[in-house]
Amino acid sequence: MRTPGSIRSTVKRGRLHGMTLLASALLVPLAVFLMTACGADPTATPVPTATPVPPTATPVPEQPAQPEPAAPTATPTVDAMAEFQAEWDALVAAAQEEGELVVILGGSASRAFRPVVEEFGRRFDINAIPAAGRDGEHVDRILAERAGGRYLVDATHLGPTTSRTRAIPAGLFDDIHQHLFHPEVINLDNWFKGRLWFADETEKYLLTHSAGISSVVTGYYNTDLVSQEDVDAIQSVYDYLDPKWKGQIVSVPLDTAGAGGTWYGLYVHPEVGTDWIERFVREMDVEYTDEARVIADGVATGKWAWGIAIGAAGRDIRGLAAEGLPVAELSKLLSEAPTLSGSGSSNNTAIFTQPAHPNAAKLYINWFLSKEGQTVMHEMSDISPAPTLRVDGVPWGKTLEEERRVEGQDYYFLSADPEYLKLHEEAIAFSRGVYAEATGQN
Numbered sequence: 001m002r003t004p005g006s007i008r009s010t011v012k013r014g015r016l017h018g019m020t021l022l023a024s025a026l027l028v029p030l031a032v033f034l035m036t037a038c039g040a041d042p043t044a045t046p047v048p049t050a051t052p053v054p055p056t057a058t059p060v061p062e063q064p065a066q067p068e069p070a071a072p073t074a075t076p077t078v079d080a081m082a083e084f085q086a087e088w089d090a091l092v093a094a095a096q097e098e099g100e101l102v103v104i105l106g107g108s109a110s111r112a113f114r115p116v117v118e119e120f121g122r123r124f125d126i127n128a129i130p131a132a133g134r135d136g137e138h139v140d141r142i143l144a145e146r147a148g149g150r151y152l153v154d155a156t157h158l159g160p161t162t163s164r165t166r167a168i169p170a171g172l173f174d175d176i177h178q179h180l181f182h183p184e185v186i187n188l189d190n191w192f193k194g195r196l197w198f199a200d201e202t203e204k205y206l207l208t209h210s211a212g213i214s215s216v217v218t219g220y221y222n223t224d225l226v227s228q229e230d231v232d233a234i235q236s237v238y239d240y241l242d243p244k245w246k247g248q249i250v251s252v253p254l255d256t257a258g259a260g261g262t263w264y265g266l267y268v269h270p271e272v273g274t275d276w277i278e279r280f281v282r283e284m285d286v287e288y289t290d291e292a293r294v295i296a297d298g299v300a301t302g303k304w305a306w307g308i309a310i311g312a313a314g315r316d317i318r319g320l321a322a323e324g325l326p327v328a329e330l331s332k333l334l335s336e337a338p339t340l341s342g343s344g345s346s347n348n349t350a351i352f353t354q355p356a357h358p359n360a361a362k363l364y365i366n367w368f369l370s371k372e373g374q375t376v377m378h379e380m381s382d383i384s385p386a387p388t389l390r391v392d393g394v395p396w397g398k399t400l401e402e403e404r405r406v407e408g409q410d411y412y413f414l415s416a417d418p419e420y421l422k423l424h425e426e427a428i429a430f431s432r433g434v435y436a437e438a439t440g441q442n
Contacts, residue, residue, distance in 0.1 A: 084183055091366075092124060094359035101128045101360040102153045104142075106135035107345035108312040109157035112381040119376050120367060126360055135162035135345060142352075143170060151354045154361035159345040160199035160415065161264075163206045164424060173205040173350045182366040184392070190371070192389040192405070197416040199348050201424070206350050208416045209369055210377070211342035212386040212403030216269045216414075217276075217308060219330040220317045225305040236335045237272055240280075240308055247285040248305035250298055252313070254281070254435035256290040262309045265343065265414045267427035271336040277431055280308075281438045288439075292316050300325045312344060315383050331402045340405070343415040347386050 095101075103117045110132035121128030131138075135158055145152055158167060167173055180186050188194050199206040217237040225248070233239060240249075254263050254277075266272050280286065287304065289295060296316035299307045307313060314329065321327050342348065349368060355361040367373045374388040378397030387399045396404060405411075414420050435441075 080183075084181075087181065091359055091363050095357070095363040096125055098357040098360050099127060100357055101126055101155070101364055102356060103128065103130050103364065104138050104153055104156035104158060105130050105132045105345070106138055106156070106158040106162070108159075108315060108383075109345040111312075111315070112346040112383050112385055113157055113377070115380045115382060116368070116373075116377050117364075119380055120364055120373075124363065124367075126363075128360075128364075135159045136166070139166045139170070139172070142172060146172075151352075152356050153352050154355040154357050155349065155351050155364050157345050157349050158206070160206055160208075160343055160348060161428070163348070163350065164200055165428075167350075168200055168205050172352055174353045174355075175204045176207050176349075176351055176365065177204065179351055179362045179365055180369070182370050184371050185366055185369045190390055190392040192391055197342070197389060197413070198418075199342065199416055199421075201418055201421040203418060206348045207369070208342040208348050208389065209374065210347045210386040210388045211340040211413065211415065212400070213333075213338055213405060213411065214341050214403065215332075215334045216265055216272050216336055216339055216412075217334075218314060220299055220307040220310065220314055221328060221330060222299050222302050222305050223326040223328050225302055231330055234330060234334070237276060239334075240306070241276070241284060243283075245284065245306055249284055249286045250295050250304040250307050251280075251286050251288055251309045252290055252295075252311050253288040254431045255441075262311055262343070263431035264424055264427040265339065265341065266309070267430060268414055268420045268423050269336065269339065269412060274430060278434055281434050296320055296327075300327045302326075318384070338409070338411050340411045340413040341415055342386065342389075342413075344386070346381075347415075 101117075101121065103113075105113055105117070114130040114132065117128045117130040120126070131153070138156075138158065139162060142153060156173075163173070184190060188196065191197070196203075197208040197211075198204070199208050215237065217240060219234065219240060221231070233242075252262065263277065266277055267274065286308075292311070292313035293316060295307050295310050295313035296319075298304050299317060300320050307317065310317075317327050318329060321329070349365065351361050351365050368377070371390060371392055371394055374390050374394045375397070377385050378388065378395060378399055381398060384398050384400050384403075387396065387404050388394050412420075
């Protein structure tokens with residue numbers, strides 16, 4: 001079993017390197033295009049507009065004895081724009097010929113992305129079907145279909161734990177790199193830290209497109225049971241372990257597939273680790289349920305004072321707060337360094353192997369990850385989406401202000417930094433072991 005000190009030393013050695021990797025060798029010209037607005041004819045093909053901006057050369061002192069350095073090549077070139085446009089037009093036509101797209105929405109994505117998928121269908125005149133449900137149930141069904149020789153799905157927004165433990169080992173996801181060709185997507189300058197981020201250690205399958213700022217633990221509370229003085233006293237994640245809250249906390253079970261991201265994050269955070277998890281499970285008489293609505297309603301009615309490590313149920317509590325119920329989120333950053341969290345299904349996307357509609361799937365992935373697609377995600381999601389990892393001026397839309405990245409601030413990106421992801425299986429095994437022992441499930 002790893003100790004908090006060994007976890008911290010393991011992770012600290014890697015955190016700076018993992019978060020600054022650049023994939024500069026494959027940069028391609030940027031092409032910015034504007035697709036048709038929501039109210040326009042959905043059959044119209046989006047046409048990008050070339051906006052080449054020659055780079056400004058750095059003045060070089062005159063040196064008569066040496067040849068002048070070659071001027072940098074302006075990008076994007078007209079030929080590159082024309083090549084992309086031809087490929088895009090052909091893909092749109094092929095996708096419209098297929099006529100359909102099936103996108104699997106798991107967990108929080110089921111409540112977030114239905115209108116986004118439907119908007120894609122309107123813009124490209126394709127019957128886009130958002131299939132909502134739980135991550136594990138989706139995987140069960142798809143495996144059963146494929147066992148019978150049926151390949152019925154195309155793309156997905158699925159959570160990282162189920163993806164890493166079941167979907168990827170079963171060969172359900174294709175290497176997404178081979179499907180990405182939109183200049184706005186493959187130009188790494190458009191992405192946070194100049195790279196694409198992934199929720200799988202191989203950095204091939206589950207692409208993380210968005211992440212919100214948070215403390216490593218976020219608490220949701222009943223305002224009738226938790227006073228402002230109590231809230232002000234929470235300065236560290238360890239303050240949640242105050243004995244006064246014993247028996248008044250609800251959480252997602254540590255062995256629930258969709259809860260893996262929460263406990264993994266606690267385990268690998270250099271300033272938290274195993275001690276916090278063990279104390280939370282063994283000392284606090286926590287009640288556990290994986291029903292998001294039960295958690296939200298229970299906190300709102302005073303059954304529990306706190307919801308801690310509750311995953312997607314946090315968004316339900318935010319909705320109840322907007323309706324005037326006595327619930328709130330403790331959203332302030334605590335003494336432990338802040339994190340970027342992209343662990344939910346609504347933060348990640350993948351494309352299935354042998355998609356039912358390969359052209360529509362490729363079109364969807366490239367559109368969704370483009371500036372336009374991420375703008376639609378920010379503006380049309382049913383619930384507040386996490387902020388995109390694009391850095392090229394996507395409007396914040398419905399994203400929560402407290403989740404938006406602050407320029408100049410650095411973060412532990414626990415859910416996508418490959419140095420942390422190496423510890424994923426170890427973290428999940430430890431958390432589930434502590435939970436099983438404490439609840440008598442050994």
